[in-house]
Amino acid sequence: MALLNPASSRAWKCRWRNWTADDYPMFFGITIFSFSMHGVILGIEDGMTHKEQLPRTCNICAVIVTSIYCLFGAVGYAGYHGAVDQSIVSNLTRSIPVQFVEVLLCISMFFSVPLFAFPVFEVIEAAY
16 A cells, blocks of 8 residues: 555545546546557458457457456455545656656557557558
């Protein structure tokens, strides 16, 4: 618990009922980033032998990923209740290792966006 920021600790209460307009951008940003599977569907379909099974495969994967996220969220909420922020990194104390992790996350997101676009560019190049 030493990594938790005591200044960000809240009372042990359910916070979702007290959401403000400032909370929604973080919620939708985390949700959309978590389900960024749509960017790689063309690449998955291109590598599949039986392309007709793509919808079923994507549905099964989405259910599995959603279940893991719900389980992780439920266990985290059971352990910490409302005493944590929406983003895990913002709960850590401000230190050099934490800032290093934040920089690495930014670099990771910066380089992952072109990877998601790669199958789209392959389709465009093949069409022309």
